[in-house]
Structure formats: C-alpha cells, structure tokens
Amino acid sequence: MRKTPPRRTLLAFALLTLAPAAAVSAPAGGADLVIEHVTVVPMTDGGAEIRDQTVVIRDGRIAEIGPSTAKRLNAPGRHVDGSHEWLIPGLTDAHAHLENDRILRLVLHAPDLPAGATKDEDVFLPYVANGVTQVVDLSATSETFAQRAAIDNGRVLGPHIVTAAMIDGAAPVWPIGMTRAAADPEAGRRAVRDAAKEGYDLIKVYSRLDLPTFTAIVDEARKQHLPVVGHIPAREQGLTERFFQPGYTVVAHAEEFAQQTAAPDEAAIARYVDMAKRNGTGLIATLTLDERILEEMRDPSSLERRPELAALNPLWRELVLKHNPYVGQSSPAAIARIEKIVAFNRKLVAVFEAAGVPVLAGTDSPVPGVVPGYSLPDELEALTVSGLTPKQALESATRRPNQWLGSAKNRGVVAVGAQADLLLLGADPLADIRNVRRIEAVIVGGGLHSRAELDEKIAALRARHAFAGTNSLPASAPAASTPD
Template sequence: MKTSFFSIFVLVAIFGVVKPRLPVRSPTAYSSQQASQPAYFVIKNVNVIPMTSPGAVIIQASVVIRNGYIESLNGAVTPEAVLIDGNGKWLIPGLIDMHVHTPTDFSLGPLVPTQPPDVTFNTQDIMTPFIANGVTTIVNLNANMDSFSQRKEIQKGQVTGPRIALAALINGGQGAGRRANTAQAGRQAVRDAKAEGYELIKLYSQLNIETYVAIIDEANKLGLKTVGHIPDAFGGKLRQAFVPHFGMVAHAEEFSKQANEFSDQEARRFARLAKENGTWLSPTLTAMVRIAEQARSLDNLKRLPELAYIHPLLQSKWLTANNYNQNTSPERVAYFDKLVRFHGQLVRAFKQAGVPMVAGTDTGVSGVVGGFSLQDELALLQQAGLTPEEVLLSATRLPATWLGINAQVGTIEAGKWADLVLLEANPLDDIKNTRTITGVFVNGHWLAKAQLRAMLAELANRNRASTDQFDWRKIMGNIK
C-alpha cells in the first residue's frame, strides 16, 4: 500500500532532479518581511501551557521574546517591546509533525515535448500550510538533496517555514530510494547518509533481514536514529524485527500488516514487543483514514477545503490517477476500514503499555495536506483514547525528545527557541482547540492570524490561476 506514496518521488528518481529553467511560480512576499521584523516581543497576560514535566499551567504570564529566543515567562515590559495581547488566550509550544514528505523539483525533459520541461515547487508554497497550522518543526522521511536546499532557504530567512530534520531512506530489492541488499552495502549506505548531512535513517519495506540489522547497528554507531517500516521479510516473525536501537515504527499499519485476528490481544502483544525494545510509534492515523475514504469514493477529497493549498499537479494526480481509488472493490474498502478500526485499538494498547507515541501524518499521501493533517491527527489520537494533554505531548515535548532537540524546542522555557502557537481556547479541554490559532511564532518571527490567512489565500489564488498548466493525465500520457 505504501508503495504508491512515492509516485511523485519516483519521477524524481527516473528523470533526475534539475535546476529550474522556467520561471518559478511567484513566491509569497511575506518571507521578505522577516528582516524588518522587530526583535523584541512580549505576549502579555497569556495562559502558558509549558508542556514541561511537571508543568502546571502558568496563568496571566508575560512571555518575553527577544532575538528569536524565549527570554522570560514573567518579564518586565519596556517601552520598546511589541506587545501582543494574550488576555484569555493560551500559549503552547510549536507543533512537530514527525512524518512528512515534501515534493521537490523534477524534469520531464524531452519525454513530454508538449509540456514545460521542469516542474518546480516553490518552497514557501510548500511551507505555508504548515506554519498556518502552528507546525514549526517537520521531519522529512524521504529527503533528497533538494530537501537540503529547502531547509537552507528557511535558515537564510528567504522562506518562512518550520525547522526540518531530514531522513535518508534505505530500501532493498529493486525498491524506491537508495538500495542496499547486503549488510556491507547497508552499512555503507548509512555512512554515505551521515556524510551527506542526514540526521535520520528511514528503513523501508524491501530490506532483507541481514541488511536491516546491519543498517540499524551502523546508524547507532554513527549517532543516527532509525525510523521506518518493518520489512516484509519479517512476515510471521515480528519479534525478530525488534533489534536493539530500532528507534521508531513509522506507521500503526506496520503492525496491522502482521495481524491475523485484529484483536485487542494482538494489539497488546505488539505493544509489549515495542515496549520491551524501547521502540516508539508514530501511528499516522490520518493517512489510513484518508486512504479508506478514497478507496470508497473521491467525493470527500474533491470537497476537501485544504486541497486549494496543494500544487495543481498534485491536485490533478490525486483526483485523476488516485492509486487508492483505481480498481477498488468492496473487499478493499472493507479491509481499509478494518485497518482504521485496528489502529485505534493499537493506540489504546500502546498507551496502556507505556510506549511513547508521537504525532505524524505522512503528509504527501493523497488527501493528506501539510499542517492541516496534523490537526486531523491530533483529533484522531484523542478519539482513539489519549487525553488532550497526552495528545499535546505527542506533538511537542515527546518528538523533540526523540529527535534530540529538546534543549531547543518542545516546551516553553526561558532560553529555548521562540517556536510558539497562540490559541483562542484551551487545548487541554479539547485538543481540537489547537485549531483556534490567533498567531504563530516560527523561528522567532510573529505571524498574526490575519497574515496567516492572507498567505493561505494568496497560495490558493496562485494555485487556481495555474491549474490549466498541470494536467497529470496529459503529462503522464505522453511518457512511453
């Protein structure tokens, strides 16, 4: 099932990443305003949910932000400060999406003479939906060298976007990504990824057992954490997959693929295996919910409001060449529905076993839109049985801890980076209140609700204006 997630990325591998030769779609103007922003803010009289441990809510605090850092949670206000009214509002750490795929430029070259030779993705357009939803850190789990360029644009202030951690995907057989089919090749692939600057290693489905074990061992030696799929080679022998230092399972689906009865007893058995090995879980509930919807019908996808914020080429692919909807059947729909139900059982079992879970979305899957999908994921985690506080932990302190950046982000404390989300309502009452965003600090830059809405509207208008240029069927129909 997950193979289809790579449709757009396989094109990159086939046709090659290129530098744009045609004019890039006009970027938003907002990123250019960063340099002129004030460096000193105070959020006055705000209720702070620090997400520290222990971390009681701080009522009517004055949060001082200077030069991109949190200076104090109870500082004095001087005349030069830019005041933000926090009265009756709630401040949480910036949200973290632990499973994202961002598109990168690719060329169709002479294969499609009637179409522009390059398809380019403006980095600001990719990042705007994330920051508009309070997502200030993302983990790209199938990164390539263009992903480094996207991150650099953000670091240089050319784009307003989240912090990005990059994972190198290692696969086996003839699968997508960099491939390794021996232990020696697996170790070398890890060394190469480390030298290229990747922070994480993603394990994929076609790896054989020997190579999988070697990759995890080598990654640990080099200080790289591992996250990913449970390879198909472990079918019927799941326990063997839980080797030391296997850091995180990237989908609840990796367990449901191993299920026979889809029972609570099986869910608890899977949870014990993870707990005993110290392996975390990112359930990505929202991805399977969207997949099940699309297997049934594309009607919900067509009505999805956030579809407007997706590049027209990807919109066209999702609506005209949808891998989940094509050749569907009642049996396929029933199977996906079964997975959706079982994933809720898994979340409850993993909670009971004390296995840490972090919020991830698999953004890039058809119907799973950056930023918006994390809000959906949080609601689904609460629906599956986590408390609002546990859900908020899964998108703040816990992922920061697993990534090893908890000294910088994940909680609201003096000295940490000012990645913050200001809300109208208390998310500890209902996690859906994380949608009531009145403003976001990302990389220390303040974006009020009106500005975020304007950025989204500009993006939607630009996508609408260029829709006719990107017809997936016409482009792919010319490739023989």
C-alpha cells in the same frame, strides 16, 4: 512513502479551516517581542498551565517567563496582549514528505517537469499557517537541504526540517534518487555511512529490506549516531520480533503492525506493545492516513468537499482528484480490509499509550487526501478518538517528538532558552484538542505572523494554484504510487 502492493494498505490526508485572529506583526530591528497576560501551556515534563504570564522573546529564543504583575510593562519592544489566549509550543509532524522538483518528477513519472515546478514558499506556507513549525521529512533528498537552508537563512518562511535518508531493499519500492537500495548487509552499511557524511539526521528503513541487511543498517546507524525510524519489513512472515533491535527507535505507522499478519490481529497487540517497550521503540500513529483512505474509497466525491486541497501544488492536486490510486482500487473487499486496519490502529495506539510507549503525531502527507499542514490537527483529533487525553495528544506533537530527536530542551516546549517557535491560540487546547485550530498567531524563530497575515498568504496561494489549472500531468501519470 509507499507503492500500493497487492493486498497491502495505503495512506491518507486531512482538514483544517483557518480561524480569524489578531493583527500583530513581528518586532522590527531585532527588538524584543513581549507577550503579556497570556496563559502558558509549557508542555515540559509535568508542567501545568500558568495563567497571566509575560513571555519575552529575544533573538529568536524565549528569554523570560514570569507573572505579568512583576514585569516591566514599558519594556522596549513589541508588546502583544495575550489576555484570553494560550501560548503553546509549535507543532511537529513526525512523518511527512516534503515536495521539491525531484520528488514530483519521480512520483508523478514526469522526468521532463521543468525546474521551478515547486516553489519553496508554497510548499511550506500551509505548514506554518496550521501551526506546524517542525517536520520530519522521511524521504529527504539533497534538495531538502537547500530548502532547509532557505528557511534557516530567513529567505523562506517555513518549519524547521529534520532529514531522513530512506534505504530499501535490492528492488526498492521507490525510484533511486528518492531512496537508496541495499541488496546485502555491506551495501546497507555503506548507505548509512554515506547518509551520515551527507548530513542526514535519521535513517529510514523500508519494506523490502531482508533481515540481515536491516540488522546491518541498524547496527551501522548506531555507530554513526543516527536514530532509525521506518517500516517493519517481511510482512506476514512471522519475523516481527526479530526486527526490534537496539537503535530501531520508532515505527513509522500503526498500520505496520496491522500488516504483520494476513489480516489485522488484535489479539497480537499486547505482544507488539511488549516488543516495542522492551526495545525502547516508539510509534508514529498516522491514524488519519488510513481513515482518509477509507473515506475516499467509500466516497470519492468526499475529496471535492475538502477545501484544503486548493493549497496543493496543481500537479499533485490533479493526481489526487483524477489519478487517485485509492479510488482506483476501491472494492468491497479492499474497503473491508481498510476498515479492519482503522479499527486495529485505534486499539493499538490506545494500548501503546496506556503502556507508556511514546506515541508521536505524524500524517504521511501528501498522500492523496492528506494535505500538508492541514492534516496534523486532524491527526491530533484522531488520537483523542483513540483514547488519548487532549494533553497526551498535544504531547505527541510537541515534547515527545523532540525527546526522540534529542532536542527537547530546544524545541517542543515553552521554557526559557528554548527556540521561539510558538502558537497563540484563542481557546484552551487542553480542554479540547480541536482548539489547536484556533490559531491567533504563529511565532517562527521569534517572528510573529498574525492570523490575518497568514490567511492573506493562503488566499494568494490558492489563487495562484487555481490560475495554474490542473491539466498538466503527462499521460503516463501514476495510478498506483504515492508517498509513504
């Protein structure tokens, strides 16, 4: 998450229209779900499309995959005809910020916001409806663990959640409670140890850490077996390479490199890629972030033409439409700067990919303009515009993030034994990445949710939010802070 400091960049959001789909329901009573005559897109390393397959899902996992001609068509369970459909892994958003009551109170400067201002089912439905079955929350709080438990226990339909504890410098950008402050190396180590005891999966480093404290955090995280992801601190100070230390596994934005110099330096891209490759550090692109910021700075009315905003919590939607920091800071100079960052990001990502450095898909939702769930298909399209093939773009949201997280055998692939978090698509995503929007059904933990069911739930969500209105923010609503 990020506050908008002078001469520094910001963030952004995305779009997806819901496609029609077959009306099929989850199997009852724990029976198998059998998908027949489907084209499997396994996304395993080197795996190619396999046509006319039957996939058997049992107890939330993929139990069998084989030619439909060899399968027992009268096997017990719910049978789904997958003819003319493609089965792919569910998608991962590797850079998101999940809403809960605490986050809204802190970000919106609304300490008196009552309990229940956010509802878990409303927070997570847009992800599932858009095929996102896993999110990496880069500003997780204790409330996030309760949200994850509600999903894991089946009380709420939602994606699998990976949690990161954010650590910033002595004067953190974000309020304590959303982040932790570390003024010196020992405080940094202590923050990492606390996060490990509390059960966080990752450590996120932030922009105001000094180099000694950053170094201590990364070293302690290695001892605690916690991967480190995040920003590159000390912007414009010529220290970039010194932050690439063993254990710093992923840079959270392409724009972090753009901001290492006073103006984005495309001549430095080869050097940045070399730093990352030698250190084994991947990149979460967040291309849509700056592209959406640029769009709304150039044309604030573009926000009114984004129907996905209706899925936002009314308080957050009011921030986006009435208190948007990017619209408020729009000027010819600011627009020109974001234009340079957008161009830099595209070239950087292309070179990272060509060099074999892992590029991951992430959105930074819910930055104003970037809507949870809806923004990930936009990000995949942006990656292909930058030069990735549809297959590479799909890898960035399936196998690659799970390789980073150490869960590649369990998630992000269609393989026997893997978690049954899957998408049934009405067109081939390897022919055109835009086909990830052609969702016929989403399978979460083995339960099948049809397009018709998801559309009905989204329509009800939008109606509830419209009824709630958008006039509830306090007069002190923020003009210059949003997640990053």
